[in-house]
Amino acid sequence: MFQARARAEVLKEVVNVVSTLVDEAKFTLNAEGLTLRAVDPAHIAMVDLTLAKDAFEEFKAEESEIGIDIDKLSQFLKLARGDDIVDLRHDEDKRKLKIVVGDITRHMSLIDTTGMSDPKVPNLNLPASVTVRSDDLLQGIRASETVSDHIALVANSEGFEMSCEGDMDQVHWKKAKKDLASLQTENSVRSLFPLEYFSNMLKSVSSGSEVTMHLGSDYPVKMEFRIAGDKGEVRYLLAPRIESSD
Amino acid sequence: MFQARARAEVLKEVVNVVSTLVDEAKFTLNAEGLTLRAVDPAHIAMVDLTLAKDAFEEFKAEESEIGIDIDKLSQFLKLARGDDIVDLRHDEDKRKLKIVVGDITRHMSLIDTTGMSDPKVPNLNLPASVTVRSDDLLQGIRASETVSDHIALVANSEGFEMSCEGDMDQVHWKKAKKDLASLQTENSVRSLFPLEYFSNMLKSVSSGSEVTMHLGSDYPVKMEFRIAGDKGEVRYLLAPRIESSD
Amino acid sequence: MFQARARAEVLKEVVNVVSTLVDEAKFTLNAEGLTLRAVDPAHIAMVDLTLAKDAFEEFKAEESEIGIDIDKLSQFLKLARGDDIVDLRHDEDKRKLKIVVGDITRHMSLIDTTGMSDPKVPNLNLPASVTVRSDDLLQGIRASETVSDHIALVANSEGFEMSCEGDMDQVHWKKAKKDLASLQTENSVRSLFPLEYFSNMLKSVSSGSEVTMHLGSDYPVKMEFRIAGDKGEVRYLLAPRIESSD
Incomplete structure (x- = not known):
């Protein structure tokens, strides 16, 4: 059983985050809210999202899983303004999600979740963390x-830097410690990441948010930010690229 | 003889409506105003437009016909703001339409109307009618x-519904009678239409307008709306699709 | 030696003008400011731009030349708002231009200016001149x-006209002398130009500017306008097309 009502902008935030990595996703429901974990097809990145029931206007769910076509849900939500109320109801018999916005009802086929994986969040010991405005x-x-195509993230006791080295040109973006919301690191750390993934992830963050990045040297980055007016949380994990030593 | 002056937004409304179905159109002129009837190349839809001389700032015409390339006229009108005055004059010797907006004059070749058909508006007995905001x-x-690709229009004593059934998903848009500007029907009626035509027709209606639809069961829909601040009228006819009975 | 600080909108004006004709350009620097002269690859048009040191917030330069990839500079400037300050510094050892906007630094490879031509501005005697709002x-x-594809510029004692004659249609744009900022001509002059060049040149002029055109009959047009709040000047030269006499 699952039925809920939410402001469209909350669901749009969820869809923006998830669509960064996957087209289809399994939402795990229980009385406390909703969680979602997914790995992109190339196994380079993972998203781990939780949305508390308080993020909804109304929320009732038993333990269950529903598989959603994220594109379809995104298209449907484009019909709604941010403060429109969206009504969601799981029709278990027909294996559909009934979604209502204003005068419009869509009965959306659900995706079979049998074959969908349950990714484990790896246990990472990341020595540095920095909080920056998105x-x-x-x-x-x-x-x-x-x-x-690559971007290096560098943190040390003086500040945080994103650095991009092309054959011809170099770009550096740098914030001193005093201009950062938070910076904690004992040593200097540096890892290289695929720029497109990093860019898509950050473009899914709502403007005005703060993002906390946990970093090591040649280690994945864990990015954390809040959604749904602090009633939800997103963790992205992105695998590093090995830097060539020329 | 034809010479007239009109606000650009009035002509833009005409062009939007006509370009939905045809690239070239024959405008029939007389002392009372302008009429246009055209059928799309696939013979699925018809437009029947009348614009009274009062829709113009000035209007003088003898009985005549002019064939206009709708794309060219549309391009030219994009140079004008809505409240700019457009000056139109038929140069019969050169078979051109002289159009002036501000500092710009275009002498536009007219299209030979000899081969252009005079479609008859069919006499339809449509038992239901409903008026809805565009x-x-x-x-x-x-x-x-x-x-x-198809949309069903359904009217009954309780309300009006647009319904779209795909292989996977279904969408319903529904208004109860009390939320409609007007609804008149004795029995329930339902017809299926090609969505693209229906969509293009409605996208040509100015925002804030009301559209009256006359409907039967497996019959064409006749859509009516006013243009040019009530000084003109458009009737669209759209042929139904036969519903498969699976 | 070259180091300077300028508001981004001043540099954007320069880039807009130069990118109309070339992808790469040689900037000639001295203590008084910056000049640039370039001919498009087809040798149909020339740009001659000067920017006084007063156009900059700070400006220090010895006599030197730097070759810049205009596309790269344009991309970088898109990161800045109009009133952001851009810091420029020539790193002669590494043959780079260091550009800083806010937190971002780009080290941009310079282009070898050895093979780049020094076009001479031809000495033209153009009898008519007209000043028009862009x-x-x-x-x-x-x-x-x-x-x-072609546009004729016509000036005579009564006014100024742009005229475009297609196989089917003709367009005329005309201003009477009294509606022009300035018009000086003894005889009637007329020259024909490739429309795409003329259009691209004028699209590079900031909205609200005045453009002075010097014209003859079957002669190049020289277009002049001010940039950088009157601290810089642009001259475009565009070669005429010979009118066929049919």
Whole structure:
């Protein structure tokens, strides 16, 4: 059993985050809310999302799983304004999700979740963490996109840097410790990441949010941010690229 | 003889309506105003437009016909703001339409109307009629576009419904009688239409307008709406599709 | 040696003008400011731009030349708002231009200027001149673009006209002398130009500017306008097309 009502902008946030990595996703439901864990087809990145029942206007669910075509849900939500109320109801007999916005009802076929994996979140010991405004990060990413396919994230006691080295040009985006919301690191750490993944992930973060990144050297980055007015949380994990030593 | 002056937004409304179905059109002129009737190349839909001379700032015409390339006229009108005055004059010797907006004059070749048909408006007895705001209809159409190529229009004593049944998903848009500007029907009627035609027709209606639809069962729909601040009228006819009985 | 600070919108104006004709350009620097002269690859048009040191917030330069990839500079400037300060510094050892906007630094490879030509500005005796608002000219150009690939510029004692003659349609844009900022001509002059070049040049002019055109009969047009709040000047030269006499 699952039935809920939510403001469209909450569901849009969820869809933006998930669609970054997968087209279809399994939502796990219980009385406390909703969780979702998914790995992209290339196994380079993982998303781990939780949304408490308080993020909804109404929420009732038994333990269950529903498989959703994220594109379809995204298209449907485009019909709604941010503060429209969306009504969701799982029709178990017909294996559909009934979604209502205003005068419109869609009966959406659900996806069989039998074959869908349950990714484990790896246990990572990441020595550095830095908190940055998403809009600042996006500006650094936009500056990098014309220069290389990879971006290095560097944290040390002085500040945080994104660095992009192309054959011809180099781009550096840098914030001193005093200009960061938070910075904790004992040693200098540096890892290299595929820029497209990193960029898509950050573009899914709502403007005005803060993103906390946990970093090591040649280790994955774990990015955390809040959604749904602090009633939900997203963790992205992104695997590093090995830097060539030339 | 034809010479007239009109606000650009009036002509833009005409062009939007006509370009839905045809690239070239024959305008029939007389002292009372302008009429246009055209059938799309696939003979699925017809437009029947009348614009009274009062819709113009100035209007003088003898009985005549001019064939206009709708794309060219549309391009030219994009140069004008809505409240700019457009000056039109038929140069019969050169077979051109002289159009002036501000500092710009275009001498536009007219199209030979000899071969252009004079479609007859069929005499239809449609038992149901419903009046709906164009913006509401458009939202239902947008919800349907991802689901199927066809849309069913259904009217009964309780309300009006647009319904779209795909292989996987179904979309329903529904208004109860009390939420409709008008609804008149004795029995329940239902007809199926090609969504793309229906969608293009409604997208040509100015935002904020009301559209009256006359409906039967497996019969064409006749859509009526006013243009040019009530000084003009459009009737669209759209042929039904036969519903398969599976 | 070259180091300077400028508001981003000043550099954007320069980039817009230069990118109309070339992808790469040689900037010539000295203590008084910056000049640039370039001819498009087809040798149909020339740009001659000067920017006084007063156009910059700070400006220090010895006599030198730097070759810049205009596309790269344009991309980078898109990261800045108009009133952001851009810091430029020539790193002669690494043959790079270091550009800083806010938190972002780009080290941009410079282009070897050895093979780049030094075009001479031809000495032209153009008997007519007319000054027109750029936005008015652009409207005439937009009206012409659907009609022909060429545009005739005509000046006489009564006014100024842009005229475009296609096989089917003709477009004329005309301003009487009294509606022009300035018009000086003894005889009637007329020259024909490739519309795409003329259009691209005028689209690079900031909205609200005035453009002075110097004209003859079957002669190049010289277009002049100010940039950087009157601290810079642009001259475009565009070669005429010979009119066929049919």
